[in-house]
Amino acid sequence: MPERPSPDEALTAALDQLALGDLPEPLWHAVAETLEWIGRLDAEAASRDDGAAATRPR
């Protein structure tokens, strides 16, 4: 199974739980890279939501 430290280990660990640990190594890395990007995208979307809420008139 490919080994790679990941900043979003929970998402990539889920690949093993979904029985995707036997993917060809390049595809496994591509999926893991994509999941990490989605994690960053979600964090950015959350910070934009927080920013919008902070500037919203009360």
Place this chain on the structure above:
Amino acid sequence: MQIQVNAMLLRAAAPDLALLPGRSLMASVLERGPQHVGIINLAGAILTAELPEDVRPGDRLRLVVKEATNERLLLQIAPPREAQHAAPTLQPPAPAEVNLPAGRSIALVERRTGGRGGRGSAVEEAVTLRLRMPALGELEVTVAQDAAATRVRVLLPPEAVALGAQRSQELRAALESRIGRPADVAVAPRRRPLDVYA
């Protein structure tokens, strides 16, 4: 052995799922009622289904689309891939969906091997996952790869498409750096599922 589900309900719950004959989908059996009716998690969608007698709750099934009409979907229960090549093991079956901390979840929609690659390249292998993220909501991602390239298609809620498109080059560059072959990243809006109970 075959399983029959309501195709309209499945398309409403998973509008981006390609229901083409020959495609394989993963499902887990959640409940088994009297008679032949049960509840299954099919590629992340919770559905009632007519089940064969020997299918039990907790079973994980690999289903191949045999017939798809507007009203019904007929699925053939196929042996697990590992059973085709190896002796059975005592490993527990993999879940169809994994719940993660912070309200996230990830489900395997489809794993495909042997399709035609892009631009005449050799065999393509692809994985489609559905995720639920706290800020982005529900999204679907397909990662496909052949000998020539990596292709990623991300279906985001419409309000997140602009952000995803802005950041898509980051993913493309990371994939090309990591995998060492050209990558293409497409971001598109995900159709909202119909509320069938409205």
